[in-house]
Amino acid sequence: MTPVEVVQGGSPVVLGLPHTGAYVPADIRAKLNERGRGLADTDWNIHKLYAGLLPGVTTVRATFHRYVIDANRDSSGESLYPGQNTTGLVPMTDFDGRDIxxxxxxxxxxxxxxxxxxxxxxxxxxxxMARVKAIHGVAVLYDCHSIRSRIPFLFESTLPDFNIGTNDGTTCAPKIAEAVAAICEAAKGYSAITNGRFKGGWTTRHYGRPGEGLHAIQMELAQSTYMEEAPPWPYLHERADRLRPHLKSILCAIEQLALQGDLA
Structure with a gap:
């Protein structure tokens, strides 16, 4: 099993997909309990949701499940959100705080x-990221995520639909964050927040080095915007079709800013 699938493109935008994989080796699956084997904390259907939205985009997708190891965590195991409930490099619990x-x-x-x-x-x-930067002089990582809209163990109330993360403005040029936020805030029928509960995971924080021409922004979508938030986690085409134009606008806006070369 190849742990990562890469589709190369010529755009300055790279899509990171660390949590859409569902592969669990048999020896690891045997050590999960029944709850863990349900793989509930998957970014279900995200690769399908973003497919075809930006011609020429590069995608890097983990094929393994986050219960094997979380590709969006520091390999040292350091917490992304000190003092808050979260899951680690290899999660011991699910998002509801239950043993897996x-x-x-x-x-x-x-x-x-x-x-x-x-x-x-x-x-x-x-x-x-290095290949794209060599072509354009700049690379923008758009890290694709989704999560159930209500998880009391992780956050209070209902999560906004669009959750933009730039680690409080440090991982990308302000123009990128502003453009993404403007599109999300103008999207009729949707809610949005920047650097709320989700400020960007380790991937965004690690690769986002604007001073080096490397920008990163995370989008954590509420799964209710495009799918059913219960097993078997079906993709709801009508909801997804309403959402995809907004995601396309976001990716196109990021690409245009990168191609203009004005991200200082």
């Missing part, structure tokens, strides 16, 4: 998974 392991992984197992899955994903993402 019958036999939790040892430190050696975690390191093996880091080498086999986490490291190849980021090697591919780093390579594609």
């Amino acid at each position: 392991w019958h036999v939790p992984p040892s430190g050696g197992e975690v390191e093996h998974r880091r080498e086999m899955f986490h490291a190849p994903y980021h090697a591919a993402l780093n390579t594609e």
Whole structure:
């Protein structure tokens, strides 16, 4: 099983897809409990939602599930949100705070998974960001995520539809964040917030170095905008078709800003 799938394009925009994979090796699956084997905390259908929206975009997609190892976490295990409920490099609980392991992984197992899955994903993402930057002088990582709109263990109330993360303005040029926010805020029937509960995961924070021509922005979508938030997690075409034009506008706006070369 290849841990990462890459589709190369000529656009300055790179889509990161760290959480759409559902592959769990048999030996790891055997150690998950029944709840864990349900793989509830997947960014279901995100690769389908974004497919075809921006011609020439590069995509880097992890094929493994986040319960194997989370590609959007620091390999050191450092928390992204100190003091808040969250999940780690290899999650011990699901997003509802419930145990997912019958036999939790040892430190050696975690390191093996880091080498086999986490490291190849980021090697591919780093390579594609460098390749795109060599072509255009700039590269923009748009990190694609989704999550259930109501998860009391992680956040209060109902999550906004568009959750934009730039780690408080540090991971991309202001023009990128402003353009994305403007499109989201103008989208009729949707709610939006920038740097709310989700400020951008480790990927966004790690690759977003605007001073080096490397920009990153995370979009965490409420899954209610395009799918049913319960097993078997069906993709709802009518909802998705209403959402996709807004996502297309976002990606096109980012690409245009990058091609104009005015992101200082």
